[in-house]
Amino acid sequence: MGRNKYERAIGQEPEGDLWSFTVSNSNNLPLQAAVGVYPRQSGASQHGNVSTAIQSECVEIAKKLGWTDEHIVVYKEDIVVSGRKKMYERLGFSRMIDDITNGRVKAVLAVDVDRFFRDEWGSQYTTFMELCYEHDVIVITPDFISNFKREDHREIFVFNCRRTAMYLKFQVRSRLQYPRKYLQQRGYYAGLGSPPVGYDVDKKPDSPTYRKFIPYRPHAEVVRWLFERYNELQLDVLALAKEIWEKKYILFPLLDDTASDLLRGKLRVTPVTKDGTALGVSKESRQGAEIVGYTLHRAGLESLLCNPTYIGT
Structure with missing residues (x-):
């Protein structure tokens, strides 16, 4: 199946600005409804650094895509909540789910899929995909606009979520734990x-x-x-x-x-x-x-x- 305006090859780096692909391929967005901005960070230590600035920029990106202030909902409650928590254990995510199910939100925007989930088993992101599928909600990230009505979009979203989980498992939890153990063993x-x-x-x-x-x-x-x-x-x-x-x-x-x-x-x-x-x-x-x-x-x-x-x- 050929790629359409919402697609880009997996692993292909964006040209120019981080959000340039999404901004230049943003026709037919559900601007009549609200967009939910999910600006979760990896931890409290990220306040004030580059990651914070990038995620704060999500609101400005939503405006560039055509949404007005009254149609932008920011779920700030989860700003430093762990992505390994289940959806319903996060206040902001729970509120976003409510807005999706009642039809208020028809698009969700984040700086990366790892802002939504760090789910090793896949139960959370598959449930989220099904919810978006049932309520015609698209998911917007810098390099992709996911419409879960399409099977290939579902596969790409799952791939990106799995890639995030594997990175955390082998890079963060394994490789970064070695230096800590090294220090601890030497007092x-x-x-x-x-x-x-x-x-x-x-x-x-x-x-x-x-x-x-x-x-x-x-x-x-x-x-x-x-x-x-x-x-x-x-x-x-x-x-x-x-x-x-x-x-x-x-x-x-x-x-x-x-x-x-x-x-x-x-x-x-x-x-x-x-x-x-x-x-x-x-x-x-x-x-x-x-x-x-x-x-x-x-x-x-x-x-x-x-x-x-x-x-x-």
Whole structure:
């Protein structure tokens, strides 16, 4: 079957501007209905970089294609939500599905198919294709305008979704995990998770312990006491947890000036107010509270006592 105005060979690079192919092949678009712009990013760290700028440009592209402001719907809720989440687990995507099923939206626009899905098994993007098929919705990306009434368009969309999933599986999850494991096996902080309680990360490039865990002494002393007390209680973690909560111990003092910014942003202990109230993890529960120190819940205490990082320290 010959290619029509909506097609381009798979893998063929666009000439000129990123969206030039789509803009120059945009006849007969459903301009009487709304277009849904889905600007999901890979993560919060992408705010303010080139990827953010490209995806923000989607609204301007929709205008170039002929839609007016009142016919452009932007689903901002999912801006930093993982593409591996199912459609109905994402607030913005759920709203977009509602707009598709009620006929408000007849076109969906994104900078790439990987903005919609990172679905290794294919259940999500095939369901989405069927939904668009049933409601006459086209999908617009820089290099393709997909009309799922056509079998060849469905095949190309599936190919692109699979290609994205395979890239993530072998490039990101496999190849990029090796450097992290390499660092971890040599005692370096690999950038994942929080430093174990009682440790900070040396951020001074000229230091012999650069990027390694170093004791944060005000908290390290408490960790040593916890292990000592745990032994005195004959390895009874429940008794230790009960003792901490009954006596309302403020185990860990507030961070001082020697703590790194990384530790301040990733400290995983429970804040405690002056009257001994332990606060939740949400910012709302901590807002306006006078935090005087930190403690540990039972789960946090068990995690600390089982952490192999403390062996020999």
